[in-house]
Amino acid sequence: MPRYEAPVPGARIVKIKPIDKDLFFDGTNIPINKFISRYEEAGRTDGAGPRELAKQLISFMKGLDLKDELEAMTGYEDADCELLKKHLIARFGKLQPLVKYSKRDLRKLVNSSAQKGGIRTQEEFNIFKNKFETITHYLVRMGYSSDLEEYREMLMEALSPELEEATTKALLNKNQMKASCDGGDILLRTVVIVYFIQRELKSASIMVRQGLAESTFFPGDTSIKKEESKTATIAQPIKAFEKKLEDITKQLASLTAGKMTPPHMSLDLKVPQPPAAVNIPYKRIPGFKCYYCFQETHGSNRCGLFA
Structure with missing residues (x-):
């Protein structure tokens, strides 16, 4: 690592107060080289010298065992910042980053x-x-x-x-x-x-x-929607044709029976149809007349006006 460059020396002792309140080292939280770089930057910002860096480093160590180990280092006893850096790197790794992922x-x-x-x-x-x-x-x-x-x-x-x-x-x-x-x-x-x-x-x-699927990604549901839409599109003309064919069939049935449903009446109504004409002798009822021609020779169902 580069040699620490001290600011202009002053008469007063500077206390290092890093902006990062979580700056510390416990042996495993961050690589030692990264901790040293951040610590030196904090010291440079506050105007601390090499001796102050060496002596105040113990305040940023967590754990009694780690602090005891630091105090036993020659660099700390002599307040030699560069020697202390070498001791720390030799003890906690040669600038090797910690394993993050595997x-x-x-x-x-x-x-x-x-x-x-x-x-x-x-x-x-x-x-x-x-x-x-x-x-x-x-x-x-x-x-x-x-x-x-x-x-x-x-x-x-x-x-x-x-x-x-x-x-x-x-x-x-x-x-x-x-x-x-x-x-x-x-x-x-x-x-x-x-x-x-x-x-x-x-x-x-x-x-x-577009409403073709119920959730963000269900291709199966989408295909079902497409098939249903396609089937409905095809079924519409088929139903219309079947309805028209049914109407024609009803009209033909009415004509065959001898009486067609009046135009103002719907073909869907269940109008009772008379049975097919059979040659049955007509029995005259006294005073009974045809509703349409007012003749007494036949009933309304056999009126020649609708033959």
């Missing part, structure tokens, strides 16, 4: 999403994507992996079954899937997969706004 953390992230039914909404995907990229980039940067593309299959595993199926179909329809030597399918780069996932989520969101 491959196990990535697997936990994917499993947690899968146990909840998988990613279904754009919001869920954005949250997962940020965590996924943070861990994978860290693993590559720290040398745990050589390429980010090693984890693209885990990205698909975190999706809901419906979203995974829709994304895979979209990749196949656009001829984006590469074939392996044994005939299998090879996923493309992560950026391409993310693009198609976001496209499917956007399409599903539009379906919800």
